[in-house]
Amino acid sequence: MTDKPDPYDRLLALGLTLSPPLAPVANFVGLVQVDKLVFLSGQGPVSPIHGYRLGKVGRDYTAEEGYDHARIVGLNLLSVLHHELGSLSRVVRVVKLLGMVNATPDFAAHPAVINGCSDLFVEVFGPDIGKHARSAVGVGSLPGNISVEIEAILVVEESA
């Protein structure tokens, strides 16, 4: 009847582990919730578990490698959600991603990169909850030279 998997079961089945979220590097927070809308700060492919991916896609990395980086970014977004919301099961809908690839000026395969995050969210939450609107673009540079940064808007169950 429902296509709503348990996100933690899905992560386990996928062999994926959430890192503890990195503290924001400045005067900001990992997410802000307004009623049922959650606005997540941009995350990068940096994690004590999954390592650091620094450099430009199209020069230092292929689109396929970028896909893996975007998947790590997705895990970091999930990590922030898990720690701030208490449970990923409170996610009702992934609404929107803005996926920004640190790319060379002639790079053109941004969708193939950001799919790493989009696919993860569909795998973890199922298609009904996980499918989202998105934009995938190439930025000229990113903090600390990370290869991908993605921010997200979600709908969550409001606290009882």
Added chain:
Amino acid sequence: MTDKPDPYDRLLALGLTLSPPLAPVANFVGLVQVDKLVFLSGQGPVSPIHGYRLGKVGRDYTAEEGYDHARIVGLNLLSVLHHELGSLSRVVRVVKLLGMVNATPDFAAHPAVINGCSDLFVEVFGPDIGKHARSAVGVGSLPGNISVEIEAILVVEESA
């Protein structure tokens, strides 16, 4: 009493035709609605009717050409709205555009480009509904080398 034109009458008067929306190229959707807020995925100037605009504004295209591209992007956003919402008449307010120009590093006329979309929305919906907040910026690269990508947030009448 009201400044609310019929959007289809306006498109007809402007001689504009909506293309069928292109299917998203990956694991995402054209829009997500949360109550009355609609979040639209980024669209580009690619359409079976209006053709493909690939290249960089400031090198391959002038700002005036970019304006025309942004107008095609606006038509594609309208096309997604029409097909997903059933009717453009359900649009209550265009809230926000993020207009991203695939531009050379020294390009500076981004507002003149993104006006192609902003003007279209005001022409189609009238100023009360069509005027919006926006940002216009220059990105280093875009998917498939499209010249402009624009994402949007709107308010729509909730379904009865």
Added chain:
Amino acid sequence: MTDKPDPYDRLLALGLTLSPPLAPVANFVGLVQVDKLVFLSGQGPVSPIHGYRLGKVGRDYTAEEGYDHARIVGLNLLSVLHHELGSLSRVVRVVKLLGMVNATPDFAAHPAVINGCSDLFVEVFGPDIGKHARSAVGVGSLPGNISVEIEAILVVEESA
């Protein structure tokens, strides 16, 4: 009991003056409010009081100079809020910033730049209201060659 300072007292104490907001250069507006959510158009470091900051961070400006520019951008966002909402005291929460630095391809200190705006908001509104989600990225070019552009989402008290 409360950590909610008066924003005008704070501006005075900081020695900061709001410029009159610049009129949008095209068919758009400074902000759109949807119930209690406010979507602010991107602003730059341009002001009749604080001058114009044009050029690229990492080439024409250091990150420290960029910080000062982002602070001017923050003042301009506050100026729009003041003029459109009637009072900064109506701000209940700064939700989200998208901070875009006009940067060289190898620039990496975007957070240090965007902090100029983030710190201002925390100083003016206090941490409970002022702390926000954010993304800080490097774009390839910006309108009129401004050095920083920042857009914002806030929650305000709905009109009585």
